Amino acid sequence: MKNTALTHIHEALGAKMVPFAGYNMPVQYEGVTVEHETVRNGVGVFDVSHMGEFLLSGPNALALIQKVCSNDASTLTIGRAQYSCMPNEVGGIVDDLIIYRIKEEQYLLVVNASNIEKDWNWISGKNDMGAEMRNISDDYSLLAIQGPMAMEAMQSLTSVDLAAIKYYHFEVADFAGIEHVIISATGYTGSGGFEIYAKNSEIEQIWNKVFEAGKAYGIKPIGLAARDTLRLEMGFCLYGNDINDTTSPLEAGLGWITKFTKDFTNSEALKKQKEEGVTRKLVAFELTERGIPRHDYEITDKEGNVIGIVTSGTMSPSLNKGIGMGYVPTEYAAEGSEIYIRIRKNDIPAKVVKLPFYKK
Numbered sequence: 001m002k003n004t005a006l007t008h009i010h011e012a013l014g015a016k017m018v019p020f021a022g023y024n025m026p027v028q029y030e031g032v033t034v035e036h037e038t039v040r041n042g043v044g045v046f047d048v049s050h051m052g053e054f055l056l057s058g059p060n061a062l063a064l065i066q067k068v069c070s071n072d073a074s075t076l077t078i079g080r081a082q083y084s085c086m087p088n089e090v091g092g093i094v095d096d097l098i099i100y101r102i103k104e105e106q107y108l109l110v111v112n113a114s115n116i117e118k119d120w121n122w123i124s125g126k127n128d129m130g131a132e133m134r135n136i137s138d139d140y141s142l143l144a145i146q147g148p149m150a151m152e153a154m155q156s157l158t159s160v161d162l163a164a165i166k167y168y169h170f171e172v173a174d175f176a177g178i179e180h181v182i183i184s185a186t187g188y189t190g191s192g193g194f195e196i197y198a199k200n201s202e203i204e205q206i207w208n209k210v211f212e213a214g215k216a217y218g219i220k221p222i223g224l225a226a227r228d229t230l231r232l233e234m235g236f237c238l239y240g241n242d243i244n245d246t247t248s249p250l251e252a253g254l255g256w257i258t259k260f261t262k263d264f265t266n267s268e269a270l271k272k273q274k275e276e277g278v279t280r281k282l283v284a285f286e287l288t289e290r291g292i293p294r295h296d297y298e299i300t301d302k303e304g305n306v307i308g309i310v311t312s313g314t315m316s317p318s319l320n321k322g323i324g325m326g327y328v329p330t331e332y333a334a335e336g337s338e339i340y341i342r343i344r345k346n347d348i349p350a351k352v353v354k355l356p357f358y359k360k
Helices: 009-012 032-041 061-068 113-128 150-157 200-219 224-234 267-276
Strands: 015-020 023-029 043-045 052-057 081-089 093-103 106-111 130-136 140-146 169-174 179-184 195-199 278-288 298-300 305-315 321-329 338-343 346-353
Touching: 009 015, 009 043, 023 032, 032 224, 043 200, 043 224, 052 061, 052 113, 061 106, 061 113, 081 113, 093 113, 093 179, 106 113, 140 200, 140 224, 150 195, 150 200, 179 200, 179 321, 195 200, 200 298, 224 305, 224 321, 278 338, 305 338, 321 346
Parallel strands: none
Antiparallel strands: 015 023, 043 140, 052 106, 052 130, 081 093, 093 106, 140 195, 169 179, 179 195, 278 321, 278 346, 298 305, 298 338, 305 321, 338 346
16 A cells, blocks of 8 residues: 555644555544535645556657647647546546646646556557556645635645636746645635645645635645545546446536547547447436435436446535436436436435536
8 A cells, every 4th residue: 555745744634544546645633524515615735646647759749649638638738738538549538637738849747647557658659649648646646725715825835826727728937845746726626725846855844834824714734535526516427427438428428528629539439429329428416305325326217226326425414415427318308307216115206417517
């Protein structure tokens, strides 16, 4: 089991630690609901240093990214980031990721912790154009400082105007007394804030200064359990749950990051799928009666026939109702469609809704 550079701090704070993607990670400190509300209304800090980072450089870096990723990275200017996914050869997804354009010929790819080795092997296997690749996952840490008060609370730590960093943009600047830190507005919670990428040797100083600066704003450390409820309220996909090696980007509602203006891995088959239409779709649903939908619960029709499976589900702390996502045949995918979630042999009614669940 790997530790992050901050594991000793989480343990000292009394966090409940769990194994996650090969790392010893804090799942909660005070409790999911308290932590969730802290991020929705104030400011909270996640240690997400388990995420993977690859540096792709040189004149062929973009060509490799264009080949393996579904989105069009040629539109990226320096200081901009892009959400994308890597399709496999059989219609599924290797991983979803964020691409940052750091310099003219340098890109940072941020991938899911559980897929670091798999993604590295996948991209390496497609690198027949000699792009320079470096796996810097073990050398870098990542903090997500999230919530509506994040900007105000953190402004004293940097010379950059945080308000000027737009969504999916970033700056390489000073932060908490450390030079050349990536300050990025690519949050996974829907409540604003920043991600801070820095070296392992620098992150403890940053963590301490972040909590000092945030004290007056009621800043708190937040675990992975609240990260999950926050992202689900926004309808953001989680790899391994809502998307995987067997789900196509078009089925998952990721057509907006699948650009057929260029060739990429399996693009012909996906283009055909788009033209012919998909037979199942990832939908969002709310329970209309009491109950908590969970990952892998069955989705049924009114006759009790199993028509799908819940990929993510929880009791929404913000809405105080059961919410979830899951794949169903297209005829059940329209907004307002009635479906049922099988909870302990009872079929609880639910309706298909439009994302996000949580609206500010």
